[in-house]
Every structure is written in C-alpha cells, then in structure tokens.
Amino acid sequence: MTYxxxxxxxxxxxxxxxxxxxxxxxxxxxxxxxxxxxxxxxxATSLLAIIPxxxxxxxxxxxxxxxxxKPALAIGIASIGAxxxxxxxxxxxxxxxxxxxxxxxxxxxxxxxxxRAWRSRP
Amino acid sequence: MAYILIGLVAxxxxxxxxxxxxxxxxxxxxxAVKWDIRVATATSLAxxxxxxxxxxxxxxxxxxxxxxxxxxxGVPAAIGSYYGSSLQQRVNTNxxxxxxxxxxxxxxxxxxxx
Numbered sequence: 001m002t003y004x005x006x007x008x009x010x011x012x013x014x015x016x017x018x019x020x021x022x023x024x025x026x027x028x029x030x031x032x033x034x035x036x037x038x039x040x041x042x043x044a045t046s047l048l049a050i051i052p053x054x055x056x057x058x059x060x061x062x063x064x065x066x067x068x069x070k071p072a073l074a075i076g077i078a079s080i081g082a083x084x085x086x087x088x089x090x091x092x093x094x095x096x097x098x099x100x101x102x103x104x105x106x107x108x109x110x111x112x113x114x115x116r117a118w119r120s121r122p
Numbered sequence: 123m124a125y126i127l128i129g130l131v132a133x134x135x136x137x138x139x140x141x142x143x144x145x146x147x148x149x150x151x152x153x154a155v156k157w158d159i160r161v162a163t164a165t166s167l168a169x170x171x172x173x174x175x176x177x178x179x180x181x182x183x184x185x186x187x188x189x190x191x192x193x194x195x196g197v198p199a200a201i202g203s204y205y206g207s208s209l210q211q212r213v214n215t216n217x218x219x220x221x222x223x224x225x226x227x228x229x230x231x232x233x234x235x236x
Contacts, residue, residue: 006195011199012225014198014201014204017199017206018207019219021167023141024199025140028195028199029139030233031195042140044177044178044184045189046195047142048187049192049193049195051178051196054167056201056204064211066160067165075126075165078128078129079173084176084180086133086134086135086137086177087138090140100234102139105135110224110227113222117219117220
C-alpha cells in the first residue's frame with residue numbers, strides 16, 4: 001500500500017515537473033521520508049529520481065521548441081560548484097533542521113505556483 | 123551574467139534540499155529576464171539535468187543515495203512528466219495549479235508540525 005502510494009505520488013511529481021519546470025524533488029523528498037528514508041537519504045535519492053523525470057520533460061519540451069540550450073547550459077554549469085557546496089551543508093545539518101527548512105521551501109513553492117496561476121488566469 | 127547567478131543560487135538550493143532547483147530557476151527567469159512561462163519551464167528542466175547529476179555524484183560519494191527507491195519514483199515520474207509537458211502546451215492549467223499548491227502546502231505544514 002505504501003509503495004502504491006509512492007508510485008502515485010511519483011506520477012504526480014512527474015506531472016508537476018513537466019508542467020512547472022521543476023525536477024519533481026519537491027514531492028520526491030516527502031514521499032521518500034514517508035516510505036522510511038531519513039531526510040538526508042531522501043534528498044540524495046530524490047536527485048537521482050529527478051534525472052529520468054527531467055530527461056523525458058526535456059525531450060517533450062524540446063519537441064515543442066521551448067528549450068533555450070545556451071542559457072540552460074550556463075545555468076546548469078554555474079550550478080555545479082554550488083550544488084557540491086549545498087550537499088556538504090545538508091550533510092552537516094541536523095536532521096530536524098533540514099526537515100523544517102524543507103517544509104518552508106514547500107510552502108514557498110506552493111505560494112509560487114498559486115501566484116503563477118493567479119497571474120496567468122484568463 | 124544573470125544566468126550564472128541564477129545557476130549558483132539554484133545549485134545550492136538544489137543540493138541542500140534534494141530538489142532540482144527549478145523552484146528557483148523558473149521564477150528567476152520569469153522575473154529577472156522576463157521570459158515566457160513555457161520557455162522558462164523548458165529551459166529550467168534542461169538546466170536541472172546538469173544540477174541533479176552534480177548533486178547525485180556528491181551524495182554518492184557520501185553514500186546516501188538509494189537507487190531502488192529512486193527507480194520506484196523516477197519511472198512513474200518520467201511517465202507523469204511526459205503528460206505534464208504536453209498538458210502545459212494545450213490546456214489552461216489554473217485549476218490544477220491551485221490543487222498542486224494546496225497539496226504542497228499541506229505536506230509542508232505536516233512536515234513542520236511532525
């Protein structure tokens with residue numbers, strides 16, 4: 001039952017990813033903590049699950065002609081060093097602090113999605 | 123220059139929270155360089171691929187990645203991503219957006235009070 005829910009949440013995360021240009025990690029992480037992983041293991045594993053999700057998203061969006069490759073490369077490459085630093089910080093933070101910070105990120109993301117929908121309403 | 127700054131912020135948040143970084147990239151592209159929403163989401167996904175690979179490699183070194191669980195979520199999510207991308211092109215997704223926002227807010231509150 002838990003795994004069925006994980007699969008369903010996986011699909012929902014993918015929908016989010018394709019629709020909003022996020023990796024899906026915002027739902028992967030809570031789902032993985034729900035199936036029993038620690039916050040840190042969930043975050044690490046989420047990043048791996050993001051890879052197939054965004055590959056499919058990139059393929060679809062590319063076919064619609066929406067991807068701008070040069071800026072994407074610039075953003076992606078600039079992010080590498082910072083990503084290594086972010087992971088180091090995550091490893092060194094207490095589990096409960098990391099979870100609370102993540103919860104705040106979730107709330108900000110929720111507000112942002114609502115704001116985007118509000119802005120683009122017909 | 124703007125792209126590099128966006129990348130630095132996104133990379134840090136991405137690895138710290140195990141998310142792709144799109145949560146940071148998309149609003150910055152919308153606000154800072156005033157891109158169209160579809161171009162911003164598509165480009166964000168391409169940037170995330172690089173960020174996520176960098177984050178995974180770092181975490182693998184620390185030994186925190188669980189590949190089986192990544193497959194359990196990543197495969198259904200790839201299917202969802204296929205439909206999500208198409209959906210975004212064709213329909214007005216406002217109602218769905220508010221539902222997603224409510225779902226994320228609920229999980230966020232649950233994690234805060236847990």
